[in-house]
Amino acid sequence: MTAQEAFSIYIHIPFCRHRCSYCDFNTYTSLGALKQVYADGVCTEIERVARRQAQPPLHTIFFGGGTPSLMPPESIAQILGTVARYFEKVGSPEITMEANPGTVDAPYLAAVAEAGINRISFGVQSAVASELALLEREHDFATVVEAVALARQAGLTNFNLDLIYGLPGQTLTTWQQSMEAVLALDPPHFSLYCLTIEPGTPMQRWLDNGRFPLPDPDLAADQYQLAREMLANHGYSHYEISNWAKPGQECQHNLTYWRDGEYLGIGAGAHGHAGGTRYANVKQPRVYLRRLETEESLPYPLTTAVAQHHPITRQEAMSDTVMTQLRLLQEGLDLAAFASRFGQSLDEAFAGTMSQLLEWEMLKVENGRLYLTEKAYFLSNQVFYRFM
DSSP: OOGGGOEEEEEEEOBOSSOOTTOOSSOBSSOGGGHHHHHHHHHHHHHHHHHHSOOOOEEEEEEEESOGGGSOHHHHHHHHHHHHHHOOEEEEEEEEEEEOGGGOOHHHHHHHHHHTOOEEEEEEEOSOHHHHHHHTOSOOHHHHHHHHHHHHHTTOOOEEEEEEESOTTOOHHHHHHHHHHHHTTOOSEEEEEEOOOOTTSHHHHHHHTTSSOOOOHHHHHHHHHHHHHHHHHTTOEEEETTEEESTTOOOHHHHHHHTTOEEEEESTTOEEEETTEEEEEOSSHHHHHHHTTSOOOOOTTOOTTEEEEEEOOHHHHHHHHHHHHTTBTTTOEEHHHHHHHHSSOHHHHTTTHHHHHHHTTSEEEETTEEEEOGGGSTTHHHHHHTTO
16 A cells, blocks of 8 residues: 555544633633533544445544543543444554643553554643743643653653744743753654744734734744754654654654545544545534534535535645645655646646746755755745645
């Protein structure tokens, strides 16, 4: 089975104890009582999608959120048991759960590991107390250290740490402090994201009210470069724009996205890409559950939970292929494979855009593959925009 044939499932868990100041994800802080009925709904959706069409073997499952680690281990086991009943697996699939460090303890981690979770992604964001306060995170860094130790004790040695740079008031020095603190934990994988201040978030209101100035993009670029240097010195491969891994520890689920593979989106607000269709489920959990009370004969991969969907056009498929595969800094885009799939070269498909970006030294070609140049890593969205 090739990487492009690998099949994945994303499962959205929308519950949170507290909504952080920068968050615009589909999360809810007052619906915790729905956890069990929500798990039942997720299992119903999995069953209905699976009955519609035979699937290639499944190689990854990802519980995202929200805060999936607020779900009882029994509910995680129930969902994974339903997946196992309806989908053939490739070997031992990578099964990831996002977790906030303050929501796990030793018994919980042991229980979800027993249920089948074999990879954890901890939302650390910063090791600096003032930055965690600005982000309205509920944990401190000592809690992160403890959570990592407990994960290892539970056998969850494959884990990721998320951090955010480009924060208001964050300096190169405080960013270096965070990087040194998390590197001391020796994780197999890092995800580093530049802060985006989204409309409607508390952070956007604080910016509008003059509580702090707009973060400096030049400083964020310096922070990104510092992280690249520090991680390279510690043996991490920069395999995707925002992701680094020890050898062999790349996130297989996210590689499905970046290789433009197919995945089902399960749960309230989840997005999917399968059977030539992109779709998104209704966001509100109560509405999601009500929609699943009725069943209609819909084409794969749609269910009554879907709020919007559209067939993927040839132009969209070409853009998606370029924008996802260029994110893979070591793999890049196979130009011959692109031409074979779409019947024309990349430069023909996008009217000389590739040639222009090669001239500007934002892209490079090596051994028939197209890559971002190093100077384009932090400016990648400007490259991708030209292929939309």
